[in-house]
Amino acid sequence: MADQGFFNKVYEVVRLIPFGRVTTYGAIAKYLGAAGSARMVGWAMNVSPDDVPAHRVVNRIGLLTGKHHFKGTNLMQQLLENEGIEVYDNQIQHFEALLWDPQKEL
DNA sequence: CTACTGACTGAAT
DNA sequence: CATTCAGCCAGTA
Numbered sequence: 505m506a507d508q509g510f511f512n513k514v515y516e517v518v519r520l521i522p523f524g525r526v527t528t529y530g531a532i533a534k535y536l537g538a539a540g541s542a543r544m545v546g547w548a549m550n551v552s553p554d555d556v557p558a559h560r561v562v563n564r565i566g567l568l569t570g571k572h573h574f575k576g577t578n579l580m581q582q583l584l585e586n587e588g589i590e591v592y593d594n595q596i597q598h599f600e601a602l603l604w605d606p607q608k609e610l
Numbered sequence: 611c612t613a614c615t616g617a618c619t620g621a622a623t
Numbered sequence: 624c625a626t627t628c629a630g631c632c633a634g635t636a
Binding site: 528529530533539540541542543544545546547548549550558561562563564568569570571572573 | 616617618619620
């Protein structure tokens with residue numbers, strides 16, 4: 505696969521997110537050296553393949569901003585709860601504890 | 611080619 | 624403390 509650069513790395517990092525963990529657009533962007541381009545991470549998710557667990561990627565406050573883009577209205581939340589993550593009203597509970605920062609963890 | 615939008619974020623008001 | 628503004632890059636009209 506040709507290295508698309510930004511997008512490819514976003515997919516790579518998102519796939520590396522451990523089970524039951526989540527990360528933020530800003531954390532990924534910063535890890536890629538594109539801090540401030542958090543929107544591009546979200547855009548990358550929009551065109552991301554199905555093997556990318558985009559449901560593990562949320563905004564900085566643990567709010568499921570992208571759930572509206574999923575097939576089902578509550579699919580994203582269901583996937584997170586399926587991993588043991590507590591989600592209430594599109595808001596991830598214990599977000600700080602579940603946050604997985606690639607720049608920090610790696 | 612220019613303009614607008616978008617799964618965001620941080621700083622300013 | 625809540626709301627608003629500007630910046631980021633890529634894709635579509």
